[in-house]
Amino acid sequence: xxxxxxxxxxxxxxxxxxxxxxxxxxxxxxxxxxxxxxxxxxxxxxxxxxxxxxxxxxxxxxxxxxxxxxxxxxxxxxxxxxxxxxxxxxxxxxxxxxxxxxxxxxxxxxxxxxxxxxxxxxxxxxxxxxxxxxxxxxxxxxxxxxxxxxxxxxxxxxxxxxxxxxxxxxxxxxxxxxxxxxxxxxxxxxxxxxxxxxxxxxxxxxxxxxxxxxxxxxxxxxxxxxxxxxxxxxxxxxxxxxxxxxxxxxxxxxxxxxxxxxxxxxxxxxxxxxxxxxxxxxxxxxxxxxxxxxxxx
Amino acid sequence: xxxxxxxxxxxxxxxxxxxxxxxxxxxxxxxxxxxxxxxxxxxxxxxxxxxxxxxxxxxxxxxxxxxxxxxxxxxxxxxxxxxxxxxxxxxxxxxxxxxxxxxxxxxxxxxxxxxxxxxxxxxxxxxxxxxxxxxxxxxxxxxxxxxxxxxxxxxxxxxxxxxxxxxxxxxxxxxxxxxxxxxxxxxxxxxxxxxxxxxxxxxxxxxxxxxxxxxxxxxxxxxxxxxxxxxxxxxxxxxxxxxxxxxxxxxxxxxxxxxxxxxxxxxxxxxxxxxxxxxxxxxxxxxxxxxxxxxxxxxxxxxxxxxxxxxxxxxxxxxxxxxxxxxxxxxxxxxxxxxxxxxxxxxxxxxxxxxxxxxxxxxxxxxxxxxxxxxxxxxxxxx
Numbered sequence: 209x210x211x212x213x214x215x216x217x218x219x220x221x222x223x224x225x226x227x228x229x230x231x232x233x234x235x236x237x238x239x240x241x242x243x244x245x246x247x248x249x250x251x252x253x254x255x256x257x258x259x260x261x262x263x264x265x266x267x268x269x270x271x272x273x274x275x276x277x278x279x280x281x282x283x284x285x286x287x288x289x290x291x292x293x294x295x296x297x298x299x300x301x302x303x304x305x306x307x308x309x310x311x312x313x314x315x316x317x318x319x320x321x322x323x324x325x326x327x328x329x330x331x332x333x334x335x336x337x338x339x340x341x342x343x344x345x346x347x348x349x350x351x352x353x354x355x356x357x358x359x360x361x362x363x364x365x366x367x368x369x370x371x372x373x374x375x376x377x378x379x380x381x382x383x384x385x386x387x388x389x390x391x392x393x394x395x396x397x398x399x400x401x402x403x404x405x406x407x408x409x410x411x412x413x414x415x416x417x418x419x420x421x422x423x424x425x426x427x428x429x430x431x432x433x434x435x436x437x438x439x440x441x442x443x444x445x446x447x448x449x450x451x452x453x454x455x456x457x458x459x460x461x462x463x464x465x466x467x468x469x470x471x472x473x474x475x476x477x478x479x480x481x482x483x484x485x486x487x488x489x490x491x492x493x494x495x496x497x498x499x500x501x502x503x504x505x
Numbered sequence: 506x507x508x509x510x511x512x513x514x515x516x517x518x519x520x521x522x523x524x525x526x527x528x529x530x531x532x533x534x535x536x537x538x539x540x541x542x543x544x545x546x547x548x549x550x551x552x553x554x555x556x557x558x559x560x561x562x563x564x565x566x567x568x569x570x571x572x573x574x575x576x577x578x579x580x581x582x583x584x585x586x587x588x589x590x591x592x593x594x595x596x597x598x599x600x601x602x603x604x605x606x607x608x609x610x611x612x613x614x615x616x617x618x619x620x621x622x623x624x625x626x627x628x629x630x631x632x633x634x635x636x637x638x639x640x641x642x643x644x645x646x647x648x649x650x651x652x653x654x655x656x657x658x659x660x661x662x663x664x665x666x667x668x669x670x671x672x673x674x675x676x677x678x679x680x681x682x683x684x685x686x687x688x689x690x691x692x693x694x695x696x697x698x699x700x701x702x703x704x705x706x707x708x709x710x711x712x713x714x715x716x717x718x719x720x721x722x723x724x725x726x727x728x729x730x731x732x733x734x735x736x737x738x739x740x741x742x743x744x745x746x747x748x749x750x751x752x753x754x755x756x757x758x759x760x761x762x763x764x765x766x767x768x769x770x771x772x773x774x775x776x777x778x779x780x781x782x783x784x785x786x787x788x789x790x791x792x793x794x795x796x797x798x799x800x801x802x803x804x805x806x807x808x809x810x811x812x813x814x815x816x817x818x819x820x821x822x823x824x825x826x827x828x829x830x831x832x833x834x835x836x837x838x839x840x841x842x843x844x845x846x847x848x849x850x851x852x853x854x855x856x857x858x859x860x861x862x863x864x865x866x867x868x869x870x871x872x873x874x875x876x877x878x879x880x881x882x883x884x885x886x887x888x
Binding site: 249273278323 | 527
């Protein structure tokens with residue numbers, strides 16, 4: 209793993225993200241993996257702001273800002289234009305938040321994946337509409353407070369499972385990644401870069417402001433999400449599941465307790481979340497086993 | 506080469522002659538034949554383009570935006586509900602200064618479902634910063650799409666070429682299809698100064714504070730004003746090439762007319778018959794046909810109406826609570842210059858109701874007696 213993270217910085221430091229922003233780290237690593245020959249389109253999301261106001265841009269690669277629900281369709285247009293112009297060797301990246309991916313942009317993403325567009329779609333997942341002030345999205349996990357799911361009526365429905373939705377499209381490559389594990393993130397993106405067709409990566413990107421934890425705990429929160437199996441790290445490559453398993457699974461409560469967005473939860477409610485997390489984890493392990501059987505048979 | 510084709514196929518052949526490079530489209534009646542033909546032309550290799558079968562009109566325009574920002578000539582076609590769904594991205598294309606050309610086939614909005622001609626769909630997009638051209642016949646549709654690319658790429662604004670559901674889309678007419686070489690001499694390849702380029706990384710459309718946003722909007726307006734000249738220039742150059750010259754408006758027997766009818770689209774062709782009929786009966790009538798609606802040719806229209814005593818604007822559209830949309834625009838153009846012209850607004854043919862030459866003649870006679878200049882005058886309304 210040593211030396212896997214390129215030293216060269218493509219993204220410049222003059223961005224305007226909040227302190228401890230996971231989404232900013234996510235892009236910094238992602239663009240290191242994908243390289244300078246990348247064109248990125250960004251719909252409405254935190255990154256519409258993070259990149260910097262006109263005339264500045266921190267991304268280090270060409271950026272096309274686009275409307276909220278159009279990351280995948282705009283990226284399709286960019287790719288098809290490059291192809292007809294005979295410009296090869298360029299990665300087309302759609303870089304969107306969880307609301308832009310799982311809610312308003314889902315139709316366009318489904319369409320692009322079904323058509324087999326040669327694009328990488330990355331959802332940096334901070335589990336709510338953070339740019340507009342922490343409103344719930346379909347990626348907000350069960351139990352969480354947001355500004356539209358107040359403590360007395362916190363979100364009870366589970367987080368939408370985007371990787372499964374894309375796996376159901378027979379996508380060549382879908383994976384999750386986590387800013388606390390940059391080597392794994394870079395490895396997955398390098399793999400994705402070599403694949404032709406639609407590729408989807410969901411990067412967990414904790415948000416200190418929205419999740420209500422001090423900004424120095426971003427990496428810790430991300431790490432705990434992995435260690436508690438709340439946000440598993442896995443790949444689905446042509447239907448084949450491959451999970452990166454924590455060596456020592458921690459309690460979900462350890463993850464919840466450092467974030468004030470879960471502060472209202474009672475002990476039984478935390479226990480219920482532990483149960484649903486464990487059940488999801490078992491199901492994922494089964495999928496890995498079953499898909500592997502199909503592969504060897 | 507002359508071919509007998511529908512308005513829809515005139516659109517397809519025009520996109521081909523314009524060498525559109527990326528076409529993204531979603532089917533809607535009555536536009537479907539446009540994109541069916543284009544997908545055939547792409548599949549057969551007659552048109553070197555990529556065709557994106559998107560999952561909605563919203564994505565069709567987004568894909569055109571992405572393609573155009575990457576330096577490709579982008580094309581789409583739609584109608585009615587599809588155009589309304591695109592609305593957000595029509596603004597986006599303008600703000601991004603992308604010369605996308607789109608054909609819109611005028612069709613009514615539901616409910617109730619109705620697939621016939623009605624100009625309200627495109628006119629409801631009048632504030633999006635798209636140029637708009639209303640065509641009278643299939644030949645003009647083909648010619649205008651080609652010119653639209655030249656104008657758009659000059660002023661960096663998108664353009665909508667508008668035709669009528671069924672009167673054009675599904676009606677066959679002889680159309681002269683120019684040969685590719687002559688169109689290549691008229692329309693150079695699209696080569697924008699700024700595009701998405703990994704060698705020159707730039708951000709397009711990033712957050713812009715009130716310090717600069719206002720000036721960017723001023724520049725769009727300035728380009729619209731410039732387009733008035735470019736439309737005339739392109740129409741004249743096209744005339745030298747093909748013998749068919751176009752401008753912002755078309756005048757028909759209007760110079761000595763006491764009564765002038767204003768109309769746009771297929772309806773204007775029927776008005777010409779009505780004008781002939783009225784003249785035979787001693788009524789000095791003429792037509793001013795609006796071809797360019799955005800930018801609005803206020804000066805040309807005011808000048809064309811200078812000697813007219815009465816003006817009848819016939820709208821196959823309505824802005825509820827205010828009346829016909831061409832009527833409003835004509836009034837503001839004329840009254841800014843002169844207050845003594847009597848201008849009457851008529852609503853006719855909504856949702857594809859046929860408007861006959863006889864009814865148009867009655868419009869002129871009605872100005873002798875019962876028509877109002879202040880209220881909406883309804884043509885052929887069943888009460």
